[in-house]
Amino acid sequence: MSTELTGAEITVRCLQKEGVDHIFGYPGGAVLFIYDELFKQDKVKHVLVRHEQAAVHAADGYARSSNKIGVALVTSGPGVTNAVTGIATAYMDSIPLVIISGQVPTHAIGLDAFQEVDTVGITRPCVKHNFLVKDINELATTIKKAFFIASTGRPGPVLVDIPKDVSQQKAVFVYPESVAMRSYNPVTRGHAGQIRKAVQLILEAKRPMIYAGGGIILSDAAAQLTELVRMLGFPCTNTLMGLGGFPATDRQCVGMLGMHGTYEANMAMQHCDVLVAIGARFDDRVIGNPKHFFNEDRKIIHIDIDPSSISKRVKVDVPIVGSVSDVLVELIKMLKVRKEKPDQTALDAWWTQIDLWRARDCLKYDRSSSIIKPQLVIEKLYDVTKGDAFVTSDVGQHQMWAAQFYKFDLPRRWINSGGLGTMGFGLPAAMGVQFANPGNMVACVTGEASIQMCIQELSTCKQYNLPLKVINLNNRYMGMVRQWQEFFHGNRYAESYMDALPDFVKLAESYGHVGMKIEQPGDVESALTEAFKLKNRLVFMDFITDQTENVFPMVPGGKGLSEMILV
Amino acid sequence: MRHIISLLMENEAGALSRVAGLFSSRGYNIESLTVAATEDSTLSRMTLVTAGSDDVIEQITKQLNKLIDVVKVVDLSEGDHIERELMLIKVRALGKDREEIKRLADIFRGRIIDVTDKSYTIELTGTGSKLDAFLDTIERSAILETVRTGASGIGRGERILKV
């Protein structure tokens, strides 16, 4: 007869079996048995954050930068409600996470017990799935299912709510090797007939365009995408979530598209005759107004793992449901067999047109300014790190400048909250990135408003010696809000001014880090160089930037992609 | 257009709230929803009546399929099917009206299942429109109470929804 383990031991053993090396969490009454078991072992290292939102963002940054599943552990009630922003952030960007939450004992559920919330109910709309484990005998299988569901199909966060008494009860521990669920069988391989149709359309294209999204990153298909784009000679645009999927420094890359995409990318999207959308979902910030985007003569091929992403906002001609990497492998194979090439004369003419759009130089800015331009900081960050850093960001103008000016050549290097747009994401996400990639350079590009949403994590960074470089583009405004107020609300800057800012240098120092304040354009590069030389220290770099700078190009909400506001 | 969608899902706590939550969070409309365990007690069968354009219905079925607890989904309206709804109706039945109401119930193949000296309770099954038609024949003020289950549906002939 095998020995019985407590629910808490089982939980920790499951994490070990899944090969989890780090979990991000914060203790409390309902998870004390689990913490006790974590304490007794050293395979799963626990990272103590300073707020549960940060625990989930850190697990998220860990997952995005490594293709492993991120794990967070929080207590019941306020622990869970604090975590919700993090969970929703991961859900919107399809990030595989397992969140373990404590719950009040089963006999107290529903009685408004101390620190009780309906966790399954609160998180239901922002998880891929969730479970409340009421029976200790189902604990191990449930955790196995959680890891399986989180990482397969279209990935996403899965929450397992464990009542305190379940973590205390005992059962025989058997960790299933695999799980089969009759209700959940995600497809991987695309339909061969559909792929054949796609090949035909691609070969007939005269003005082709490849539009690649976060699905490329999530399914580790950057190599296949790059092969496809190069073999066809087509232009390729990456979405905000897809940056690094195709190398930004390649001539065939026309930059990011969408609301703050390049002129050439947006124009090519609008005017192409065959669009190959891969792991992308035509979201409102990407194609603008779908009515304006619609074009009778444009044929669309759409490859996505999630059938519900297909024909949701834009009707497509050739849908292919399957894992992006598998489908691309098949597509490339079929193209090679066909040996034909698309019409090269037409393609040359198309490139001539694209180069004309490109010559518009839509990302130009005043390089001789005597005040620091935020774009300059990102360009210098790129130079100093030789394009080899992991870059996380918060949300706002700085996020868009980072996306536009840091040329990502590799996937999983650009880490941002694209779907939910969560201010406060950048710093804790960077912590997770650093844990997953020790020894690599990790920069967090942020703004003075965003950074204050999770600034307490500077303390976590000290505890674990995380040598992050925080690039604070300090414009004393919620810049993105100010920009919209300038464009659409008659320059009435309602509550978008950041008054009473802390002295960030002193703040960083009080947390035990290095602080720098940079006010002259001429000092930007040398300061960055100096900061990155401090390999073992977190450096908080407060760049005092031009308050009036705006992000261009811009497609105003409700407008079409070709209706950009340009500098 | 009106659609009647049938689905099989794991008979788990909270499964119903996932479906209801999906409809409210995505702004789909629900006309009616019925649910109960099947002969296999691990499975629940649900019938949903909804309305929307083809695009919306396509999204609804895809989103339902995406729910982890959902095993199978069919849009019954895509083929031959049978729909039935149960209604219980309590009507005031006094004097000469008693005979008239009984006669009407017979015509609609309803059954009187409870009787007092002032009222009848009638059980009636059929399509929604048949139940509506019955209600129309009875004078408004005589209707004391009605309760309807919403439609249940099943495919005709060889059309079978099973795991």
Ligand SMILES: Cc1ncc(C[n+]2csc(CCOP(=O)(O)OP(=O)(O)O)c2C)c(N)n1
């Ligand atoms: C949690 C949260 N609250 C509000 C917003 C709305 N919002 C979007 S950008 C922005 C301003 C960000 O300011 P800052 O961090 O200074 O960056 P900047 O735009 O100046 O670069 C706000 C308030 C948000 N995205 N997230």
